[in-house]
Amino acid sequence: MQISLYAKIYNDLKAKISTGIFQIGDMIPPEKELVQIYGVSRITVQKAVNLLAKDGIVERKSGVGTFVIDSDNKEIPKRFIGLILPGLTDSYGNRLLQTIISEAEKSNYQLVLKFSEESQHKESALVDELINMPVDGLLIEPVQRNFYDENLIKKIYSDFPIVILDKELDGIDSMFVGSDHYTGAFESADLIIKKSHRNVVVIGYAHIKNTTLEERIEAFTAAFWETTTPLVSKHVARIIRSTYLSTDLALLKSDVSLIKSFIDAIQPTCVICLDTHVTGLVQEALSELHLSFPDDISLFGFDSNNSSYLSTNYTYLMQDENAIGVKSVELLKKAIRNEPIENRRLLISTTLRQNGSVKDISLS
Structure with missing residues (x-):
């Protein structure tokens, strides 16, 4: 039969x-x-x-x-997944964390959260700590550094279930969930171009280089190459030495001074800031230069800082942290269960939020 x-x-x-x-x-x-x-x-x-x-x-x-379930009604054993974040900011991370906690609980997983505090050494130690705990799988947003953690790469290639968040490991065959930074930045550049801006500058970091920041620069460069005034290298200022974790007031003031000098030298119509920390420094520099946006100069950023002491009224590209959280847990569960995975690299669409800080100078 x-x-x-x-x-x-x-x-x-x-x-x-x-x-x-x-x-x-x-x-x-x-x-x-x-x-x-x-x-x-x-x-x-x-x-x-x-x-x-x-x-x-x-x-x-x-x-x-x-x-x-257990047919004998025994207590369900606890299952764990680990999450390593470099830190949390008002602009990115809080909603992502809340979503990951919620999605883990739906699948009866408990989340073990650790912070690497932007330290590659600590990140490496936390990877070992969580895997030895043991957790069934690991979600990790890498630190903002030019070189990848060798220990993390070894664990990825040992087939332990690891999903990378936000900053893709270029050249490494890892599972990844993060924003489609390139497409979003290209569309943002197109908005700025349509508002007739040609003399623009991009401000970023002197010592930090990762896929997220580089894709944003590449997209703006590619978009402006299609105009009569390409974005030349001298208009991309890799000058910021502080980070969102910096507490050295002298270093922060020095960065603001560098921005002021750069803006004075180029006299751009629009300043593009690669993240919210840079945006905050640029806002301070513009204030000290007695320039207001968008009347005197236009301002564009990535993500929005909700801190009470910092203005959020600027046009920016917003990441969908909820979607990243849902998809990352979903992908990790499939890896833990050895289920077939059709797409190991999931790019989540971004949203352009127009708050009026990019002026249409063709109308001036």
Whole structure:
């Protein structure tokens, strides 16, 4: 007698549970995903899952998903995933963290959060600490440095489930979830070009070079090459030496002075700031130069700083932290379960927020 399709799916899922691919507390793939995996109808999948539930192997939670349970009603063992962040800022990180915590809880995972504080040495030690804990998988936003952590690269190539967030490791075959910085920056440059700005400057860091910042520069350069006035190298100022973690007042004041000198020398119509820390320094420099935006000069930034002491009324490119959080946990769970992964590199669309700080100078 030929076994039915739903029975085959039932047996396959049951086998994956008994062999530990899906463990107690795990959420099995949703019905829509199971339909794609097995190439059957939704009704067939529902029959298989209903049978698992009837046999006390899984439990359906309305609006959440279907979870593996212990038929003997033993306590569900705790499962952990690790998250390493360089730090949190008002402009990026808080919403991402909240989303990751929520998504982990939905799958009965507890999140273990660690901060590397932009230290590559600490980042390396935390990777070892969490893996030895052990966690089942790891989400990590790398520190802002020119060189990658050798220990992290080794763990990636050992096939331990690791998903990189925000700053892609160029040339490394890692799973990645982050913003589509290039497309968003190109569209932002197009907005500035359409407002007739040609004498623009980009302000960034002297010693920090990562894929996020470089893609933003590359996109602006590519967009302006399509105009009659390309963005030449002398208009890209890699001069900022402080970071968002800096507390050295003298260093911060020095950066502001460098910005003032640069703006005085170039006399741009628009200043493009590569992140919110740079934007804050530029705002201070413009204030000391007695320049207001957009009346005297236009200002564009990336992400928005919600600090009470810093104006947020500028046009900027916003990242979708909620989508990054959801997709990163989803990708990590697939890696933990050894499920097929079609796309290891997920780019999330950005949104251009126009707050009037980029003036249309053709109308002046």
